[in-house]
Amino acid sequence: MSRAWNFSAGPAALPEAVLERAQAELLEWNGSGASVMELSHRGKPFMALAAAAEARLRRLLGVPANYKVLFLQGGATQHFAQIPMNLAGPGDHADYIVTGHWGEKAVREAAPYIDARVAATSEAAHYLALPPRASWQLSPGAAYVHYTPNETIHGVEFHDVPDVGGVPLVADMSSNILSEPVDVSRFGLIYAGAQKNIGPSGLVVMVVRDDLLERAGRPMAKIFRYAEHAANDSMLNTPNTWGWYLAGLTFEWLEAQGGLAAMGARNALKAKTLYDAIDGSGGFYRSPVELASRSRMNVPFTLHDSMLDAAFLQESEAAGLLALKGHKAVGGMRASLYNAVPPEAVDVLVKFMRDFATRHG
Amino acid sequence: MSRAWNFSAGPAALPEAVLERAQAELLEWNGSGASVMELSHRGKPFMALAAAAEARLRRLLGVPANYKVLFLQGGATQHFAQIPMNLAGPGDHADYIVTGHWGEKAVREAAPYIDARVAATSEAAHYLALPPRASWQLSPGAAYVHYTPNETIHGVEFHDVPDVGGVPLVADMSSNILSEPVDVSRFGLIYAGAQKNIGPSGLVVMVVRDDLLERAGRPMAKIFRYAEHAANDSMLNTPNTWGWYLAGLTFEWLEAQGGLAAMGARNALKAKTLYDAIDGSGGFYRSPVELASRSRMNVPFTLHDSMLDAAFLQESEAAGLLALKGHKAVGGMRASLYNAVPPEAVDVLVKFMRDFATRHG
Known part of the structure; x- marks a missing residue:
């Protein structure tokens, strides 16, 4: 690996x-x-x-x-x-x-x-x-x-x-x-x-x-x-x-990288990319958090059927996407998008999520 | 370097x-x-x-x-x-x-x-x-x-x-x-x-x-x-x-390395090598510590003439021997001989000390 x-x-x-x-x-x-x-x-x-x-x-x-x-x-x-x-x-x-x-x-x-x-x-x-x-x-x-x-x-x-x-x-x-x-x-x-x-x-x-x-x-x-x-x-x-x-x-x-203004723009875009993918998944993925309170850094989300969680984690890891398991207190998935996570990583994640939904939809 | x-x-x-x-x-x-x-x-x-x-x-x-x-x-x-x-x-x-x-x-x-x-x-x-x-x-x-x-x-x-x-x-x-x-x-x-x-x-x-x-x-x-x-x-x-x-x-x-028994033997030998060099220097170097209380790990020593301290530090560093300056509370020199300091380092130090004493004796 x-x-x-x-x-x-x-x-x-x-x-x-x-x-x-x-x-x-x-x-x-x-x-x-x-x-x-x-x-x-x-x-x-x-x-x-x-x-x-x-x-x-x-x-x-x-x-x-x-x-x-x-x-x-x-x-x-x-x-x-x-x-x-x-x-x-x-x-x-x-x-x-x-x-x-x-x-x-x-x-x-x-x-x-x-x-x-x-x-x-x-x-x-x-x-x-x-x-x-x-x-x-x-x-x-x-x-x-x-x-x-x-x-x-x-x-x-x-x-x-x-x-x-x-x-x-x-x-x-x-x-x-x-x-x-x-x-x-x-x-x-x-x-x-x-x-x-x-x-x-x-x-x-x-x-x-x-x-x-x-x-x-x-x-x-x-x-x-x-x-x-x-x-x-x-x-x-x-x-x-x-x-x-x-x-x-x-x-x-x-x-x-251009300081915090540049990081702020980059982080906003990363978060938007992922939330858009969740919200646009026709209910396959869901964000439990109220729209106005959503974090740019930590994005918890659930699959419409929690029986698919294990497959999601296994396939995502096989696809080179690490540590997507949600915290045990809330379950589901979580993607953390800190500064060091590049936009490319989010693009790969979103593509994986779409493919997964197609395969398991 | x-x-x-x-x-x-x-x-x-x-x-x-x-x-x-x-x-x-x-x-x-x-x-x-x-x-x-x-x-x-x-x-x-x-x-x-x-x-x-x-x-x-x-x-x-x-x-x-x-x-x-x-x-x-x-x-x-x-x-x-x-x-x-x-x-x-x-x-x-x-x-x-x-x-x-x-x-x-x-x-x-x-x-x-x-x-x-x-x-x-x-x-x-x-x-x-x-x-x-x-x-x-x-x-x-x-x-x-x-x-x-x-x-x-x-x-x-x-x-x-x-x-x-x-x-x-x-x-x-x-x-x-x-x-x-x-x-x-x-x-x-x-x-x-x-x-x-x-x-x-x-x-x-x-x-x-x-x-x-x-x-x-x-x-x-x-x-x-x-x-x-x-x-x-x-x-x-x-x-x-x-x-x-x-x-x-x-x-x-x-x-x-053989565990703590082996490290103990090695550390005792390292300390003996350095204390012997100090004690055998005819007073050029001195250990201020009572014989029975001497540390195997940290060896403070002084030069017979503290006017030579700066030259000792400069020349030792140039010879690839780092951090020999004593703590400000006690002055002089200090060599710390922890586990990761190999016997070879002590040999090089002792040789340097002898050469320095010859040059400045």
């Missing part, structure tokens, strides 16, 4: 050009006499690499000067807990907008550290539609409002940044960061596990407004304080150097 | 055979159609890889059946905090044996979660000798005794496992795990940042006696509970899949 079209929800496809570059310099990076994995994070060569990666990310996202960029560990899940530890004191409360599995988990992991209030949830709608902004019950004095701009499992995505007044907006962008331009100044804190749109797993990228770093009032180890990580350029302890390196290569690749 | 002899203290040299294998299969792993970094951690291929890595580690270390093996994130530093969170309740106390920088840090990070008592310290001896076991002031009812078998910066190492009676012994083995055989049953918990003797940074390997996992009594997020990680085979959230993969390749390489 050679490289297939990979629709994995995460860890997910990486740009092939990034993998080829990493492969070429795996044994010796940049004339250093060693693999990038074998270099001290405190040596000049790696420090320069790290700073360049941050600078590229700042350019791509247009990060304002009063925001810090952090390269952390632990996955988004660890930061579900660390965010309330850092952005609130004991007795504070925060509002959570729950639009799927990850929003639910964010509430659960925050609960030991803050009064985490569910200000809106689409659970009653099985997370297949977003709760209208007008229905949100935001509470006065909230430390922040947390939401999940894109839900990987349920396949719903906010297409605008919600207005929450002066309260800091905290966004788990794990599955749609860097997929289109975003106005960072609308947010207090953005964070993302790297393994969907940035690089390998084991790295978290965070963008946080610097005044929020002053809030962490409760006793905790230094290693949990974002302010300490910021003061130490994310080298309070040894960072995930390989992840940071690959993230930098991905940022460089994104710049070469 | 090509690959040099790398004496970095961490991130550190990896076995060249491991890097070559990772390079060869970087774009496609094991016929999967994707890089190992692009595979879901919950798919069968990665689950099999993960289980095989754990099985190899268990064989290498001889881990008893009543111990769990965890693959975590956050570096040893995060676990300085998480260990008291998990192994003790509020109001408990624990004893710490402080023999260098990392032991100091372990106490500081634990302090918000437990009464961390320094039962012994060699600070007065500038951490150049270990405190004799008879001098330790262990306190009755301690939740555990924590120590650092090898101190990376100061270059001191315990050559026997201290007897602490029935109290669980907790060891930060970041810089000497897998460097020689060890009797795991003597420990309650062993943990190690991967970036010295295991793999790339961003991964922590932990071996913990299962009864200790029941102790975590205080409220905390699930993601901080070792018992949850154990119950979920270290896939409570997305693990560092690349680190896990490389750790598995390193374990495989260690088995091919």
Whole structure:
């Protein structure tokens, strides 16, 4: 087998050009006499690499000067807990907008550290539609409002940044960061596990407004304080150097593609191609998600007869289309269309879907 | 430049055979159609890889059946905090044996979660000798005794496992795990940042006696509970899949080298070669560490005239010997001789040192 079209929800496809570059310099990076994995994070060569990666990310996202960029560990899940530890004191409360599995988990992991209030949830709608902004019950004095701009499992995505007044907006962008331009100044804190749109797993990228770093009032180890990580350029302890390196290569690749405006157009087109194929299949395929809430990144769909699921998965894999099985919580199929999935992959998928429908229709 | 002899203290040299294998299969792993970094951690291929890595580690270390093996994130530093969170309740106390920088840090990070008592310290001896076991002031009812078998910066190492009676012994083995055989049953918990003797940074390997996992009594997020990680085979959230993969390749390489008995003999010989060269240099080089406490893994040494330091570093690098600069806390030089540093590298270093002494003597 050679490289297939990979629709994995995460860890997910990486740009092939990034993998080829990493492969070429795996044994010796940049004339250093060693693999990038074998270099001290405190040596000049790696420090320069790290700073360049941050600078590229700042350019791509247009990060304002009063925001810090952090390269952390632990996955988004660890930061579900660390965010309330850092952005609130004991007795504070925060509002959570729950639009799927990850929003639910964010509430659960925050609960030991803050009064985490569910200000809106689409659970009653099985997370297949977003709760209208007008229905949100935001509470006065909230430390922040947390939401999940894109839900990987349920396949719903906010297409605008919600207005929450002066309260800091905290966004788990794990599955749609860097997929289109975003106005960072609308947010207090953005964070993302790297393994969907940035690089390998084991790295978290965070963008946080610097005044929020002053809030962490409760006793905790230094290693949990974002302010300490910021003061130490994310080298309070040894960072995930390989992840940071690959993230930098991905940022460089994104710049070469034309930046986030170009990626946004490309991602919109990829999503349209797949949704059109689903909607135009005469009911053979169905998207369970409300039209206005559909995700550009994760496209769950069902076959009209679930008895065909096994055949669909077997034949798609044989055709070089990987990881199309839906999450067990929702069943059916799911195609994840992150930045590194090329339009060609979607074209191949859509053609396969049409052929499959013809054969099994 | 090509690959040099790398004496970095961490991130550190990896076995060249491991890097070559990772390079060869970087774009496609094991016929999967994707890089190992692009595979879901919950798919069968990665689950099999993960289980095989754990099985190899268990064989290498001889881990008893009543111990769990965890693959975590956050570096040893995060676990300085998480260990008291998990192994003790509020109001408990624990004893710490402080023999260098990392032991100091372990106490500081634990302090918000437990009464961390320094039962012994060699600070007065500038951490150049270990405190004799008879001098330790262990306190009755301690939740555990924590120590650092090898101190990376100061270059001191315990050559026997201290007897602490029935109290669980907790060891930060970041810089000497897998460097020689060890009797795991003597420990309650062993943990190690991967970036010295295991793999790339961003991964922590932990071996913990299962009864200790029941102790975590205080409220905390699930993601901080070792018992949850154990119950979920270290896939409570997305693990560092690349680190896990490389750790598995390193374990495989260690088995091919003859396991830990063979590595122990090889490491003892490497250390003897370098210490003999230092001790036999007629005072041109000096080891500041007490003879009985000398580390096999990290060998700090000074030149008789610190004015020669810059020339030593420049000439050694030109000779293809990397990262010999000592930590700023102790100055001078340091050669780290982890598993992946071959005996040949030490031979080249020793020859360079002799030539340098002749030229500058």
